[in-house]
Amino acid sequence: MSDALKIGVIGGNGWLGGAIVQAVLDARLAPPEELTLSYRGERPARFQGVRWTTDNQELADRSDLIIVSVRPAHWPSVAISATGKLVVSVMAGIPLSRLTVQLRTDRVVRALPNAAAEVGKSYTPWVASPAASERDRSIVRRIFEACGSTDEVTSEADIDYLTGLSGSGPAFPALLANAMMQNALTHGLGPQVARRAVAAVLIGTGRLLERHGESPVETVKTFLRYQGTTAAAIEAMRAAGFDAAVAGGLAAAFKKSVSMGQSS
Numbered sequence: 001m002s003d004a005l006k007i008g009v010i011g012g013n014g015w016l017g018g019a020i021v022q023a024v025l026d027a028r029l030a031p032p033e034e035l036t037l038s039y040r041g042e043r044p045a046r047f048q049g050v051r052w053t054t055d056n057q058e059l060a061d062r063s064d065l066i067i068v069s070v071r072p073a074h075w076p077s078v079a080i081s082a083t084g085k086l087v088v089s090v091m092a093g094i095p096l097s098r099l100t101v102q103l104r105t106d107r108v109v110r111a112l113p114n115a116a117a118e119v120g121k122s123y124t125p126w127v128a129s130p131a132a133s134e135r136d137r138s139i140v141r142r143i144f145e146a147c148g149s150t151d152e153v154t155s156e157a158d159i160d161y162l163t164g165l166s167g168s169g170p171a172f173p174a175l176l177a178n179a180m181m182q183n184a185l186t187h188g189l190g191p192q193v194a195r196r197a198v199a200a201v202l203i204g205t206g207r208l209l210e211r212h213g214e215s216p217v218e219t220v221k222t223f224l225r226y227q228g229t230t231a232a233a234i235e236a237m238r239a240a241g242f243d244a245a246v247a248g249g250l251a252a253a254f255k256k257s258v259s260m261g262q263s264s
């Protein structure tokens with residue numbers, strides 16, 4: 001970043017925290033020596049040149065931007081004073097109001113990346129408190145653009161909903177892929193061919209959706225109009241409750257996101 005931003009990541013050795021750190025380094029948003037990462041337990045050996053610490057207050061004092069990436073259940077243990085600093089939480093469920101009070105800063109952002117941050121393909125919606133400046137917003141945008149694509153939204157309820165839709169999202173195609181794999185194996189297909197076939201379907205569909213103008217609604221309609229094998233499969237899956245199962249799953253994730261914010 002232009003004026004050497006100092007970034008701290010609480011939980012920097014975790015699944016998501018580590019992916020964000022890697023993305024920041026890959027995009028050269030900050031040099032390793034400006035990064036302070038905290039951990040519990042054994043000192044991590046990854047990310048040459050960064051400062052690792054078990055002291056979250058030291059991390060906060062050394063950083064301009066603090067990313068909180070611990071599990072919601074561990075959030076009560078993060079007791080730091082971040083007065084005057086920008087804090088970005090990626091924790092599911094924890095509302096802006098609780099971040100503000102516990103971390104003693106009113107410049108707070110709630111963001112919800114997903115597991116595809118590991119490969120620079122996360123979708124990350126975020127919402128900022130009124131005290132976050134335009135510069136703060138620009139920094140947040142650049143961090144999450146390094147992880148994939150991103151949108152600022154205006155309501156925390158949208159973030160709670162998107163926690164299930166896109167935060168948990170990579171699990172849903174994985175669930176579908178798993179069901180397809182199981183079915184292929186049941187039909188006697190070799191595991192290698194089954195895995196390659198299913199992975200190619202997911203990756204190819206992603207590319208189709210990425211293509212300008214392609215929407216899932218249109219893709220499904222096109223296959224239904226074709227009235228071939230695909231339409232037969234879609235109609236049977238829908239008759240078995242496919243759409244209702246997806247809606248029920250997203251409702252469960254939404255409810256869990258809200259309840260985690262109340263209980264953690």
Ligand SMILES: NC(=O)C1=CN([C@@H]2O[C@H](COP(=O)(O)OP(=O)(O)OC[C@H]3O[C@@H](n4cnc5c(N)ncnc54)[C@H](OP(=O)(O)O)[C@@H]3O)[C@@H](O)[C@H]2O)C=CC1
Nearest residue numbers: 011013014015016039040069070071072074091092114115
């Ligand atoms: N993984 C995902 O796909 C997504 C995760 N999220 C959110 O991101 C957050 C992190 O999730 P994820 O990376 O998966 O979880 P992980 O358990 O992989 O990582 C959390 C890390 O935080 C560390 N930690 C816990 N408490 C502290 C503390 N007080 N000080 C320093 N480090 C601490 C943990 O250490 P230890 O291992 O010793 O406990 C662990 O390394 C969660 O709040 C989750 O809701 C959001 C969207 C997607």
Ligand SMILES: O=C(O)[C@@H]1CCC=N1
Nearest residue numbers: 092114163167168169
């Ligand atoms: O499953 C979870 O709770 C985390 C938050 C969103 C995605 N993964």
